[in-house]
Amino acid sequence: MRTLFKTLTLAAAIGITATANALTVGFAQVGSESGWRTSFSESVKAEAEKRSITLKFSDAQQKQENQIKAVRSFIAQRVDAILIAPVVETGWQPVLMEAKRARIPVVILDRNVSVTDQSLYLTRIAPDFELEGQRAANWLTEKTEGKCSILELQGTVGSSAAIGRMKGFNETIAKFPETKIVRSQTAEFTRSKGKEVMETMLKAAGGGKDICAVWAHNDEMALGAIQAVREAGLQPGKDILIVSVDAVDDALKAIVAGDINVSVELSPHLGGPAFDVINEFRGGKKDFDKWIKMGGAVFTQENAAEELAKREAK
Amino acid sequence: MNLSKNPNLRRYLWPCAGLLLLLLINAIIAPEFFHIEFKDGRFYGSVIDVLNRAAPVALLAIGMALVIATGGVDLSVGSIMAIAGAASAYYITKGVDNLAIIIGAGLLAGLIAGAINGFLVGYMSIQPIVATLILMVAGRGIAQLMNEGQIVTFDHAGFAFLGTGDFLGLPFPVVLVIITFVIVQLLTRKTALGLYIEAVGANPSASHYMGLNAKAIKMSVYCVAGLCAALAGMIAAADIKGSDANNAGLWLELDAILAVVIGGASLMGGRFSIFLAVIGALIIQTLSVTIILSGIPPKFNLLIKASAIIIVLLMQSPLFQKQLSQLNIWKKKEANHA
Numbered sequence: 199m200r201t202l203f204k205t206l207t208l209a210a211a212i213g214i215t216a217t218a219n220a221l222t223v224g225f226a227q228v229g230s231e232s233g234w235r236t237s238f239s240e241s242v243k244a245e246a247e248k249r250s251i252t253l254k255f256s257d258a259q260q261k262q263e264n265q266i267k268a269v270r271s272f273i274a275q276r277v278d279a280i281l282i283a284p285v286v287e288t289g290w291q292p293v294l295m296e297a298k299r300a301r302i303p304v305v306i307l308d309r310n311v312s313v314t315d316q317s318l319y320l321t322r323i324a325p326d327f328e329l330e331g332q333r334a335a336n337w338l339t340e341k342t343e344g345k346c347s348i349l350e351l352q353g354t355v356g357s358s359a360a361i362g363r364m365k366g367f368n369e370t371i372a373k374f375p376e377t378k379i380v381r382s383q384t385a386e387f388t389r390s391k392g393k394e395v396m397e398t399m400l401k402a403a404g405g406g407k408d409i410c411a412v413w414a415h416n417d418e419m420a421l422g423a424i425q426a427v428r429e430a431g432l433q434p435g436k437d438i439l440i441v442s443v444d445a446v447d448d449a450l451k452a453i454v455a456g457d458i459n460v461s462v463e464l465s466p467h468l469g470g471p472a473f474d475v476i477n478e479f480r481g482g483k484k485d486f487d488k489w490i491k492m493g494g495a496v497f498t499q500e501n502a503a504e505e506l507a508k509r510e511a512k
Numbered sequence: 513m514n515l516s517k518n519p520n521l522r523r524y525l526w527p528c529a530g531l532l533l534l535l536l537i538n539a540i541i542a543p544e545f546f547h548i549e550f551k552d553g554r555f556y557g558s559v560i561d562v563l564n565r566a567a568p569v570a571l572l573a574i575g576m577a578l579v580i581a582t583g584g585v586d587l588s589v590g591s592i593m594a595i596a597g598a599a600s601a602y603y604i605t606k607g608v609d610n611l612a613i614i615i616g617a618g619l620l621a622g623l624i625a626g627a628i629n630g631f632l633v634g635y636m637s638i639q640p641i642v643a644t645l646i647l648m649v650a651g652r653g654i655a656q657l658m659n660e661g662q663i664v665t666f667d668h669a670g671f672a673f674l675g676t677g678d679f680l681g682l683p684f685p686v687v688l689v690i691i692t693f694v695i696v697q698l699l700t701r702k703t704a705l706g707l708y709i710e711a712v713g714a715n716p717s718a719s720h721y722m723g724l725n726a727k728a729i730k731m732s733v734y735c736v737a738g739l740c741a742a743l744a745g746m747i748a749a750a751d752i753k754g755s756d757a758n759n760a761g762l763w764l765e766l767d768a769i770l771a772v773v774i775g776g777a778s779l780m781g782g783r784f785s786i787f788l789a790v791i792g793a794l795i796i797q798t799l800s801v802t803i804i805l806s807g808i809p810p811k812f813n814l815l816i817k818a819s820a821i822i823i824v825l826l827m828q829s830p831l832f833q834k835q836l837s838q839l840n841i842w843k844k845k846e847a848n849h850a
Contacts (some may be wrong), residue, residue, distance in 0.1 A: 230661040232663075232758070233662055233663060236661065242670075266700075270633065277812065327822065352810055355810050355811050355813070356811075371757070381804075381807055382807075382810065383803075383804050383810050384810035384811070384813065386759075388759040389663070389752045389754060389756060389759075390748055390751060390752050390759065390760070391759075393752060394565050395804060397561050397565075398558065398561060398801050398804045398805065399804060401544065401557070401558050401561065402542055402544075402558075402804065402805050402807075404544070418663075421752075422752055425676075425752065425753075429676070431551070431552075448665060508659075
């Protein structure tokens with residue numbers, strides 16, 4: 199029995215070396231809680247297929263314990279590399295040490311992990327929220343020549359996306375004394391709250407006649423806000439500019455329709471760079487930046503239709 | 513003075529006073545708060561917004577008031593909202609144009625969910641908090657399955673009317689609340705049903721010996737709560753022309769329970785007032801608007817909300833009133849006078 203097993207493993211090993219490029223990579227994804235998350239998973243799968251990498255995909259349904267189980271099973275299956283998109287930052291040390299002992303490189307995608315030993319993972323590939331805020335602010339200040347009263351819809355209080363985007367945006371508009379945020383409130387990243395909060399804000403701001411723009415920390419809130427702006431008898435995209443982040447499909451459609459002016463992409467295409475890192479590592483490179491920042495493209499009325507067509511073709 | 517001594521009227525006094533106080537604060541920090549104009553065939557203003565936005569929680573609170581009166585609680589109403597919204601959205605995206613089918617699907621989903629709760633609580637004698645917790649957690653999953661994990665958007669003018677239409681100048685959700693309120697009020701106060709519900713909540717064994725069918729009564733209140741939640745869920749979906757299984761009605765069950773409690777009901781069951789539950793919902797919504805109008809940074813939202821609600825609840829507590837009245841100078845004078 200044991201010899202049979204040995205021959206089998208040997209045969210498998212030969213099989214792997216025969217097709218040296220056919221990597222097997224395990225991917226522990228958070229789940230499919232939002233449209234963005236789904237495109238993120240799809241993009242990793244598509245990228246793996248393009249490079250003929252065997253991808254073992256695990257959906258953790260928003261639970262860290264499921265992710266840890268998935269990573270352990272990847273280690274047991276002796277995959278060549280592991281990608282983790284963590285649910286939460288903490289609690290990763292033990293399982294990452296197991297991966298290190300098994301000499302399997304780990305790449306973190308999207309959210310961060312907090313571990314005392316930084317050598318436990320190769321690198322983290324993640325969007326830079328501050329950069330997104332800056333890009334949104336740059337577009338707005340350029341468009342309005344630095345004169346604008348803004349209503350801000352914040353994301354969930356304390357979330358890293360809200361904090362980062364707010365910081366990037368505020369630092370940029372601080373250079374323009376006539377660009378000011380007149381009212382700011384959280385709408386918890388949801389469409390319904392975006393609409394509700396915008397209704398009240400518009401009324402509090404005298405019907406919105408002196409407001410030049412709405413700055414929403416994500417597309418969902420922006421999509422809710424444009425309905426509120428329209429119901430207040432104003433035209434979103436013209437009377438009030440709508441600036442947002444994420445560039446999900448619905449937002450691109452709204453840009454094409456002229457309701458949203460700009461959305462900075464929160465790039466879901468983290469798969470390509472992740473596989474690049476793994477290949478470089480296998481090629482002998484040892485030392486990577488601990489955070490590879492992904493800056494998203496800026497979509498406006500000029501290029502949204504093109505991107506939408508590209509996405510629909512997929 | 514007789515007014516404040518009549519315990520029945522006093523029940524109504526404090527929640528209404530709380531609401532008036534909040535409205536007054538709003539009027540002070542934002543003078544345009546009470547400004548209402550008639551625009552495009554509908555009333556338009558902050559007060560109308562409060563009524564409109566309070567509608568989902570008010571509907572939930574109407575159902576919740578009945579459930580709480582039987583000594584139960586329904587934690588699943590927020591998830592039922594998501595299911596009903598998803599059910600309606602499912603049929604719209606499948607190309608069904610018949611409004612009766614679309615709304616019927618939502619209501620049926622709510623009724624089934626309520627019946628499951630009612631069966632578990634009434635006939636299986638599972639504690640309400642546990643029985644409804646099942647659907648609270650699983651319900652959102654069911655809604656996500658129906659939506660295939662996405663936010664489903666749709667365009668259906670008839671269905672959108674539920675959330676954004678207007679009737680006699682009032683937003684349609686407000687009209688729906690009024691209709692639901694009148695129906696439930698008639699059912700519970702013009703028939704013996706209300707008395708039965710209170711009896712089951714106040715003293716289950718006594719009502720059992722009186723020959724009341726507690727199981728059927730419990731079953732029916734959870735069904736009503738399910739239907740109210742379904743209506744609220746369809747309003748929420750129609751409002752944004754989309755069904756968001758992750759966020760529709762999220763944590764609203766807690767707002768609904770709070771609305772009922774602010775309305776002076778006891779979680780132990782017994783006496784209830786649908787009217788006060790609706791007032792409770794209005795207090796919660798007015799508070800949210802107050803916070804937005806005040807321009808206070810969002811990180812203080814929850815703190816302010818909590819403080820205001822503690823004050824409203826303290827004002828209602830007989831013990832607190834008694835202690836307060838001992839400090840009150842006028843009361844002493846009055847006592848001397850008498």
